[in-house]
Amino acid sequence: MLRLTNVSKEYPRSGAALRDISFEMRKGEFVFLVGHSGAGKSTLLKLLSMAERPTTGELRISGFSSLSIKQREIPILRRRLGIVFQDFRLLPDRTAEQNVAFALEVTGAPHAQIRPKVARLLTQVGLASKATAFPHELSGGEQQRVAIARALANDPFVLLADEPTGNLDDRATHAIFLLLREINAQGTAVLMATHDVAMIQRSNLRFLELDHGELVHDGTDVARLLADMRGRR
Numbered sequence: 409m410l411r412l413t414n415v416s417k418e419y420p421r422s423g424a425a426l427r428d429i430s431f432e433m434r435k436g437e438f439v440f441l442v443g444h445s446g447a448g449k450s451t452l453l454k455l456l457s458m459a460e461r462p463t464t465g466e467l468r469i470s471g472f473s474s475l476s477i478k479q480r481e482i483p484i485l486r487r488r489l490g491i492v493f494q495d496f497r498l499l500p501d502r503t504a505e506q507n508v509a510f511a512l513e514v515t516g517a518p519h520a521q522i523r524p525k526v527a528r529l530l531t532q533v534g535l536a537s538k539a540t541a542f543p544h545e546l547s548g549g550e551q552q553r554v555a556i557a558r559a560l561a562n563d564p565f566v567l568l569a570d571e572p573t574g575n576l577d578d579r580a581t582h583a584i585f586l587l588l589r590e591i592n593a594q595g596t597a598v599l600m601a602t603h604d605v606a607m608i609q610r611s612n613l614r615f616l617e618l619d620h621g622e623l624v625h626d627g628t629d630v631a632r633l634l635a636d637m638r639g640r641r
């Protein structure tokens with residue numbers, strides 16, 4: 409479904425953001441991506457959506473390879489991915505339902521299908537009662553739910569979430585994490601970047617740990633992660 413083979417990414421002025429990264433993610437998996445600030449988490453997610461290309465190595469995702477994908481194929485790939493950001497990135501002048509509908513409109517989905525699908529998605533994320541609210545009328549957690557509904561609009565096989573709980577308090581963080589687990593239980597793979605070691609500890613799920621652009625752990629060894637994080641303080 410998704411595989412990186414010896415992927416490195418260098419930026420002209422800041423040097424190597426990722427060094428020789430190899431891992432695989434299977435269909436329907438839930439995987440955390442963890443590491444200190446600047447470790448390369450966002451860069452890795454940008455490579456997965458082909459917003460950036462590796463400097464060396466190969467990334468394969470949903471049948472496309474970073475070595476051969478054509479510019480015109482990138483929108484096709486993106487429609488198969490759901491992307492969620494820390495800062496929600498909703499359109500401020502559109503309601504919750506219009507934000508979700510927009511993701512379907514741009515793909516040319518038939519009008520008759522859009523309304524019921526948007527209603528279904530907002531129900532799935534627990535926001536049916538706020539369909540006509542504008543982003544500024546919603547809490548951070550609610551805005552992130554709208555963003556997740558929008559990310560799910562085109563039935564992605566994987567959700568790439570870049571610190572989706574980074575702007576939320578503990579309660580909203582927990583609720584968003586439970587929602588992502590529910591979405592995962594229904595078959596969508598999730599790759600979630602986070603700084604939240606306690607969340608990883610509680611969940612006992614696979615995590616990828618980046619340190620200065622290197623993949624230093626791929627597994628479930630939380631004791632090691634805690635020691636690493638303490639060591640860096």
Ligand SMILES: Nc1ncnc2c1ncn2[C@@H]1O[C@H](COP(=O)(O)OP(=O)(O)OP(=O)(O)O)[C@@H](O)[C@H]1O
Pocket residue numbers: 419420421422424425443444445446447448449450451452
């Ligand atoms: N567009 C860019 N141009 C140059 N350097 C970049 C660019 N994007 C990221 N970098 C560099 O790559 C490294 C990794 O950054 P990245 O944003 O991937 O880290 P991160 O783990 O997501 O950090 P954070 O947790 O703070 O979001 C950093 O040294 C950063 O300065």
